[in-house]
Amino acid sequence: MSSGAGGLSRLYKTTDACRTWRLVLSNPDESGFWDAIQFTSPSFGVLIGDQVRGHFPVFFSTDGGDTWQQFDSKPTAALDKNQSFFAASNTALLIDPSNTRFYMITGGGKTSLITVNLHFTAGAICKDCLDLSYAHPELAAGETAGGFSLASRVDGANPIMVAVGGDYKAPDKTIGTAAFWIDDRRPNARWHASETPPHGYRSGVAYYASSKTWITVGPNGTDVSTDDGRNWRALKPAAGEIPDADKNWNALSLPFAVGSKGRIGKLSSR
Numbered sequence: 001m002s003s004g005a006g007g008l009s010r011l012y013k014t015t016d017a018c019r020t021w022r023l024v025l026s027n028p029d030e031s032g033f034w035d036a037i038q039f040t041s042p043s044f045g046v047l048i049g050d051q052v053r054g055h056f057p058v059f060f061s062t063d064g065g066d067t068w069q070q071f072d073s074k075p076t077a078a079l080d081k082n083q084s085f086f087a088a089s090n091t092a093l094l095i096d097p098s099n100t101r102f103y104m105i106t107g108g109g110k111t112s113l114i115t116v117n118l119h120f121t122a123g124a125i126c127k128d129c130l131d132l133s134y135a136h137p138e139l140a141a142g143e144t145a146g147g148f149s150l151a152s153r154v155d156g157a158n159p160i161m162v163a164v165g166g167d168y169k170a171p172d173k174t175i176g177t178a179a180f181w182i183d184d185r186r187p188n189a190r191w192h193a194s195e196t197p198p199h200g201y202r203s204g205v206a207y208y209a210s211s212k213t214w215i216t217v218g219p220n221g222t223d224v225s226t227d228d229g230r231n232w233r234a235l236k237p238a239a240g241e242i243p244d245a246d247k248n249w250n251a252l253s254l255p256f257a258v259g260s261k262g263r264i265g266k267l268s269s270r
Contacts, residue, residue, distance in 0.1 A: 001037045001047070003087050009034035009049065013065050025059075025068050032057060035085035036093035038102075039065070046102050048093050050085060051078040056104070058116070060125060072128040076116075079134075082109030086148045088168070089204035089251035094150040094161075105163055107146015111139050113163065113191070137163050138193035140176030144169040148203045151214070158183040162229040163191075164216045166201030171219045177202055178216065180229030196231035198223035206252040208267070215267070217249035217257055238268070 002010045009027035014020060027034060029052045039045035047059040047068065055073040078084075083106050085092040095102040104114040112134050119129035139147050145167035152161040159182075166177040178194040202218040214225040216232070223232040237245040245265065249257040255267040 001034060001090070003034050005033060006030040011037070011047070011065065011068070024065055029057060033087075035087040036090045038090075038093050038095050040095045040097060040099055044095075044099050046093060046095055048085060048104055051081075051083065054078055054081070056085075058130075060127070062125065069127050071130055075130040075132050076114075079106075079110040079112060082143060083112070084108035086146065086165075086168075086203070089149045091149040091151065091204060091206075091251065092147070094152060096152075096159075097154070103150055103161070105137075105147030105150050105165070107139075107141070107148065107165060108143060109141075109146075111136060111141045111146040111165070113137055113147065113150075135181075135191055137179035137181075137191040138176065139163060139165045139179055140167050140173070142167060145176070148201075149205045149216075151205045151207050153207045153209070160228050162205055162207075162214055162216075162225075164198065164202040164205040166198075166218075168201050168203070168219075171201040172199075174198065174200060178205075178229060178232060182228060192230075194225075194229055194232060196233070198232045199234050204249065204251040204257075206254050208254050215252060215254070217252055219248055222246040222249065222257075241268075 007026045011025040012021040013024050032049050032052045034049040037047045043064050045061045049057045056076040058071045059068045061068045092105050101117045106112045115133045117131040119126045147163050148165040150163050161181040164178045174197045177197045179191045181191050200220040202216040205216040216223050222235040224235045225232045248259045251258050257265045
């Protein structure tokens with residue numbers, strides 16, 4: 001996926017290990033901007049973009065990205081004119097493993113966690129039958145602030161979700177940089193702000209199952225949590241690593257991290 005105004009937002013697909021690429025979709029909205037794409041299987045994927053005429057465009061594919069359909073935009077109205085998604089990490093979108101719902105975390109105006117429940121007709125996804133609900137994690141809010149990234153894991157029957165963000169124009173501020181949600185099946189379940197937050201604005205978060213650790217990254221450092229997002233501590237470079245090994249990352253695809261200007265790192269086991 002490439003991001004840019006209008007037709008500069010494009011989707012390409014490769015089937016030969018990146019040797020060649022085929023354009024499969026260009027943004028049909030001149031004022032649109034794509035922010036995130038996720039697949040939970042070889043066939044099902046979702047694509048989201050910033051609001052167009054007051055509504056968030058949401059597309060889906062059921063054939064591995066060869067073709068795309070757009071959901072009815074009426075239910076996906078933005079809560080205010082500044083509400084948007086952040087494309088920093090491609091993780092403002094999270095699809096439930098069941099493929100029956102997905103989540104979108106917003107910023108730029110109202111900071112919201114939008115849950116989208118899918119409905120099916122004759123076994124196919126109904127593109128005109130979206131069911132949305134809203135929650136408001138205790139994350140920073142403002143034009144350059146909000147939620148930037150979502151990740152989840154399942155503990156038995158309990159889904160656990162972590163969101164990170166903050167204000168990218170104030171990267172050292174710690175307030176409103178992380179929140180967690182445990183078991184949305186409880187009637188009183190809600191988002192909680194992390195008791196010990198990360199050490200600044202964070203644009204990406206992921207769960208590293210092999211070490212049972214949550215990892216979040218940003219320009220001024222990397223933090224980890226071993227209690228499902230309640231408390232975070234800084235992860236500092238080990239002996240032999242470069243002095244800024246923990247800094248200047250935008251996104252995670254564990255065990256890899258990526259940053260600006262082609263920066264790529266790999267998590268070491270220690």
